[in-house]
Amino acid sequence: MxxxxxxxxxxxxxxxxxxxxxxxxxxxxxxxxxxxxxxxxxxxxxxxxxxxxxxxxxxxxxxxxxxxxxxxxxxxxxxxxxxxxxxxxxxxxxxxPPQPTGWLVTLSEAETVSTDWLPIGPKAFIAPRRNDVLRPNAAVLSCDTVAGIGALRDFAAQAWxxxxxxxxxxxxxxxxxxxxxxxxxxxxxxxxxxxxxxxxxxxxxxxxxxxxxxxxxxxxxxxxxxxxxxxxxxxxxxxxxxxxxxxxxxxxxxxxxxxxxxxxxxxxxxxxxxxxxxx
CATH class of the missing domain: 1.10.10.10 (Winged helix-like DNA-binding domain superfamily/Winged helix DNA-binding domain)
Structure with a gap:
């Protein structure tokens, strides 16, 4: 070498x-x-x-x-x-997969979601919108960031x-x-x-x-x-x-x-x- x-x-x-x-x-x-x-x-x-x-x-x-x-x-x-x-x-x-540009939100029970999902409420979880994120058998919503980039970065720095x-x-x-x-x-x-x-x-x-x-x-x-x-x-x-x-x-x-x-x-x-x- x-x-x-x-x-x-x-x-x-x-x-x-x-x-x-x-x-x-x-x-x-x-x-x-x-x-x-x-x-x-x-x-x-x-x-x-x-x-x-x-x-x-x-x-x-x-x-x-x-x-x-x-x-x-x-x-x-x-x-x-x-x-x-x-x-x-x-x-x-x-x-x-390509870098995600948005988010997935699911209204689900904790035991039904994979480790890609972060809890944001009693029965709500968020994950990056990637095709390798496992979707639970529950309501799943797709969303984008429309305002508050600074607040989003602060949240992400604390959550991940x-x-x-x-x-x-x-x-x-x-x-x-x-x-x-x-x-x-x-x-x-x-x-x-x-x-x-x-x-x-x-x-x-x-x-x-x-x-x-x-x-x-x-x-x-x-x-x-x-x-x-x-x-x-x-x-x-x-x-x-x-x-x-x-x-x-x-x-x-x-x-x-x-x-x-x-x-x-x-x-x-x-x-x-x-x-x-x-x-």
Whole structure:
């Protein structure tokens, strides 16, 4: 890895990083990985074999991974529960819906609404008007902001963790803007370094994007960094993906042999990101 990258990046926590690795690499390639490959990949990020094995054990205990032993080798696959969780996260990272421009309001009971909905009364909830927000089986109204933008921003700042999410985006930008500027200038690094950098990119970005309530722009603080962070993530991911995927196809193994360099799922991800980049 280039010295600029090595100096800026720190070793991640093993369980969280393994979740990132499975989500970015393994889930779209069948969901199974040899633990030897996992240990080798994590070593490039400063994670020891002992840390990896402990983290895998915890992920098994939490119901995200399940193990299988074939001969002397151990393989770990995503559980059905984890696959659903990873698919939901992948939609946010690789194929998010357009930023909402308005709101949904429902007159419903608390137990009937998903976590996207915020209570604003005894039986009233509000959510950003996005097509991935689950509608309850109740009256749902669509509305727009027609006045009081300042008051709306004050309300949003108190109701959602926007300061915390914005700080995560700012931290992501401060680390990856100079690193990716070097990539734009020098070109993508060789496969092992490209994959290591892409994993760090996804890992850092997902910690902000998956807690972002993705509100209409009118509700966000001035200078909100989410759009800039998204653009950097998309451009960086695309710049690193060819070399990273080639390395995966050469060195990553599941119980049947090498993982595919590309699959229909990885190609769909890349196509959607390219379309977003050109939009």
């Amino acid at each position: 280039h010295q600029l990258e090595a100096d800026a990046l720190t070793s991640p926590r093993a369980p969280s990083f393994i979740v990132t690795l499975y989500g970015d690499i393994v889930a779209p390639r069948g969901g199974v990985l040899w633990i030897g490959t996992l240990i080798e990949c994590c070593a490039a990020h400063g994670l020891s074999e002992g840390l990896v094995r402990t983290a895998v054990s915890r992920l098994v205990s939490s119901g995200r991974l399940e193990g299988e032993r074939i001969g002397r080798k151990s393989y770990y696959r995503l559980t059905d529960m984890a696959e659903e969780e990873f698919e939901a996260a992948a939609r946010v990272l690789y194929a998010p 963790p926007l300061a915390e999410v914005g700080a995560k985006y700012d931290a992501f930008l401060s680390v990856f803007e100079p690193i990716l500027a070097h990539v734009w200038e020098a070109g993508a690094p060789p496969g092992p370094e490209a994959l290591a950098l892409r994993l760090q990119l996804v890992h850092a970005y997902r910690h902000a994007a998956l807690v972002d309530p993705r509100l209409p722009e009118a509700a966000l603080p001035e200078g909100w960094p989410g759009g800039r962070a998204r653009a950097l993530f998309v451009r960086g991911y695309l710049a690193l993906t060819h070399a990273a995927d080639q390395h995966i196809g050469l060195t990553f193994h599941d119980s049947r042999g090498r993982l595919a360099t590309a699959t229909a799922a990885t190609e769909l991800r890349e196509d959607r990101l390219r379309r977003e980049c050109l939009a």
